[in-house]
Amino acid sequence: MERLEDIIAAHAGREGPLLPILHDVQAAFGHISEEAIRAIASALNLSRAEVHGVVSFYHDFATDADPRPQVKLCRAEACQARGVDALVAALDESVRAQLGTVYCLGLCSAGPSALVGDTVHARLDPTTLSELVEQTK
Amino acid sequence: MTTVRISDDALALACGADAVAAAFTAAGATVERVSSWGMHWLEPLVEVGGIGWGPVGPGDVQAILDGGLDAKCIGPVAAHPFIMRQQRFTFARAGKTRPLNLDDYAATGGWDGLRKAREIGPEAIVETVTASGLRGRGGAGFPAGIKWKTVAGAAGGEKYIVCNADEGDSGTFADRMVMEGDPFMLIEGMAIAAEAVGAQRGYVYIRSEYPHAIAKMQAAIAASAEIVAPFELEVRVGAGAYVCGEETSLLNSLEGKRGEVRAKPPLPAIEGLFGKPTVVNNVLTLAAVPWILANGADGYAEVGFGRSRGTMPIQIAGNVKHGGLFEVGFGITLGELVNDIGGGTASGRPVRAVQVGGPLGAYHPPSDFHLPFDYEAFAAADGLIGHAGIVVFDDTVDMAAQARFAMEFCAAESCGKCTPCRLGAVRGMEVIDRIRSGAGRQLETIERMPQMHNMPKQGRDPAEEIALLTDLCETMKFGSLCALGGFTPYPVMSALKHWPEDFGAT
Numbered sequence: 077m078e079r080l081e082d083i084i085a086a087h088a089g090r091e092g093p094l095l096p097i098l099h100d101v102q103a104a105f106g107h108i109s110e111e112a113i114r115a116i117a118s119a120l121n122l123s124r125a126e127v128h129g130v131v132s133f134y135h136d137f138a139t140d141a142d143p144r145p146q147v148k149l150c151r152a153e154a155c156q157a158r159g160v161d162a163l164v165a166a167l168d169e170s171v172r173a174q175l176g177t178v179y180c181l182g183l184c185s186a187g188p189s190a191l192v193g194d195t196v197h198a199r200l201d202p203t204t205l206s207e208l209v210e211q212t213k
Numbered sequence: 214m215t216t217v218r219i220s221d222d223a224l225a226l227a228c229g230a231d232a233v234a235a236a237f238t239a240a241g242a243t244v245e246r247v248s249s250w251g252m253h254w255l256e257p258l259v260e261v262g263g264i265g266w267g268p269v270g271p272g273d274v275q276a277i278l279d280g281g282l283d284a285k286c287i288g289p290v291a292a293h294p295f296i297m298r299q300q301r302f303t304f305a306r307a308g309k310t311r312p313l314n315l316d317d318y319a320a321t322g323g324w325d326g327l328r329k330a331r332e333i334g335p336e337a338i339v340e341t342v343t344a345s346g347l348r349g350r351g352g353a354g355f356p357a358g359i360k361w362k363t364v365a366g367a368a369g370g371e372k373y374i375v376c377n378a379d380e381g382d383s384g385t386f387a388d389r390m391v392m393e394g395d396p397f398m399l400i401e402g403m404a405i406a407a408e409a410v411g412a413q414r415g416y417v418y419i420r421s422e423y424p425h426a427i428a429k430m431q432a433a434i435a436a437s438a439e440i441v442a443p444f445e446l447e448v449r450v451g452a453g454a455y456v457c458g459e460e461t462s463l464l465n466s467l468e469g470k471r472g473e474v475r476a477k478p479p480l481p482a483i484e485g486l487f488g489k490p491t492v493v494n495n496v497l498t499l500a501a502v503p504w505i506l507a508n509g510a511d512g513y514a515e516v517g518f519g520r521s522r523g524t525m526p527i528q529i530a531g532n533v534k535h536g537g538l539f540e541v542g543f544g545i546t547l548g549e550l551v552n553d554i555g556g557g558t559a560s561g562r563p564v565r566a567v568q569v570g571g572p573l574g575a576y577h578p579p580s581d582f583h584l585p586f587d588y589e590a591f592a593a594a595d596g597l598i599g600h601a602g603i604v605v606f607d608d609t610v611d612m613a614a615q616a617r618f619a620m621e622f623c624a625a626e627s628c629g630k631c632t633p634c635r636l637g638a639v640r641g642m643e644v645i646d647r648i649r650s651g652a653g654r655q656l657e658t659i660e661r662m663p664q665m666h667n668m669p670k671q672g673r674d675p676a677e678e679i680a681l682l683t684d685l686c687e688t689m690k691f692g693s694l695c696a697l698g699g700f701t702p703y704p705v706m707s708a709l710k711h712w713p714e715d716f717g718a719t
Binding site: 091092093094095096098099120129130133134135136137152153154155156157158178179180181182183184185186187189191194195196197198199 | 223224226227228253254256380381382383384385386388389421422423424425449450451452453454455466467468469470471472473487528529530531532533536537559568572602604605606607610615618622626628
């Protein structure tokens with residue numbers, strides 16, 4: 077709880093502090109809990125509904141914890157043109173890790189690509205994608 | 214000791230540049246991390262004494278240090294045909310400088326534009342930008358000088374400069390490359406805009422999918438804070454919402470709200486961030502400004518085609534042999550970009566479709582390859598150049614599936630504010646699904662409740678479903694508040710128009 081209050085305090089003086097706070101809460105706890113929403117709303121003088129509305133609007137924020145690291149695979153048009161859908165079809169049989177989708181990593185000339193944490197991977201084929209998912213589990 | 218230059222651009226990293234750099238260091242070489250030349254099919258590209266090799270793996274390192282590996286040698290990098298055919302204004306430093314090195318930046322003309330801007334003052338800055346013919350590079354193509362003039366003339370003490378770095382379009386990466394490869398140029402462009410309109414604060418709104426661009430911009434802002442002072446800059450990170458690339462959604466997001474579109478008017482130039490007059494420009498627009506100020510408006514305006522002046526950093530992507538960043542004056546044809554420069558498909562199969570302008574851009578068949586790259590020419594051909602990304606597909610693509618994906622994407626990313634986008638996209642998916650199944654809408658599969666006075670009385674055959682899809686697209690195009698709902702009909706209708714056979718219609 078102390079960490080939550082620290083995060084809120086660190087941003088409270090900024091213009092438009094809500095998104096930076098939510099990013100830090102998501103990074104620290106892996107999700108944004110009901111308790112966090114309550115504390116943030118109270119600190120920023122917003123209603124809980126307003127904060128919840130923002131949390132639920134953005135794909136980056138989750139209200140439920142999922143401790144598994146995520147492989148975010150780009151499935152936008154450029155990666156589709158380079159065969160990402162076939163990769164997913166090949167992977168579905170064995171995949172156990174959290175495989176998320178992201179629309180465009182800006183690596184469109186070297187797809188299919190994926191983001192794991194802050195590391196990027198391009199030119200994926202069935203073997204390298206499987207390895208990536210395995211390593212991330 | 215041998216000095217080896219390797220890019221630390223995200224694409225180079227994604228292709229394994231760090232491992233190659235580590236191998237060179239282990240072999241006793243000095244490694245210098247520079248920006249990317251934009252020849253993505255050659256990344257990781259390694260440069261020793263101006264001679265390049267690519268794509269290089271850790272196993273190639275010793276052979277390169279021994280002066281061999283002819284199979285991967287491309288000769289002098291700066292003289293490569295892909296580079297020689299370009300007119301690099303915005304990407305003049307690409308591949309040549311260390312992104313976060315202030316000495317490299319100053320030695321290559323950095324801060325000349327800002328110095329000039331401070332000499333000539335606000336009115337003359339706006340005049341110069343107007344005279345250059347620079348139009349917003351984010352997609353809408355609105356003249357930058359007119360926008361700046363509006364903000365400069367707006368009442369109210371506090372004003373903002375907001376850089377739209379929410380580059381979410383598939384097939385586009387020029388903004389990312391500017392931020393990772395030449396971040397001081399973007400900062401200089403924003404500082405010049407601040408001089409022009411009298412702003413004290415600026416924000417760079419970067420999408421969270423670009424962690425490397427975020428890190429580079431934060432470091433560059435810290436390193437150049439004294440140079441651009443009293444102007445203050447800050448990075449804000451998006452949270453995974455495509456619609457926040459629309460300027461009014463972006464402003465709402467910056468304020469900490471849901472990224473919902475605002476109705477215009479009022480224009481952001483009058484009532485923008487926190488209700489204050491705000492310049493909202495794309496990365497490429499602001500990045501073009503230092504060159505214009507340093508070299509004069511005429512030098513920029515004399516390049517280009519028709520009303521599209523200057524250069525456009527075109528991003529060649531998808532199933533293409535030579536993908537990358539190609540900056541050139543407007544007017545080059547689509548066919549030259551795909552076949553001559555891109556080298557055709559990576560798979561070696563025939564090109565079937567090229568999507569220009571991101572997920573909301575039209576799909577063009579090879580019969581459109583004569584089109585000159587220019588805002589007006591593409592609009593006349595029922596398309597748009599958007600942020601100048603082109604995505605190549607070979608003949609294995611199912612165009613009805615691509616049309617369906619466009620609707621699905623719009624449904625997933627709609628902010629929900631306006632009905633044509635929020636509901637139209639969902640209905641669009643359903644109609645396309647029925648068209649693709651070939652069954653049309655059958656009465657017996659519709660839930661029939663006798664008490665419903667408005668229960669469906671007629672089924673629809675697939676041809677009538679196509680008419681319905683066309684009508685729906687018209688409604689979305691003219692009834693949506695912003696480009697997400699308004700432009701989704703471009704990929705859908707272009708797919709239907711050029712490849713009716715994929716929809717079971719001929």
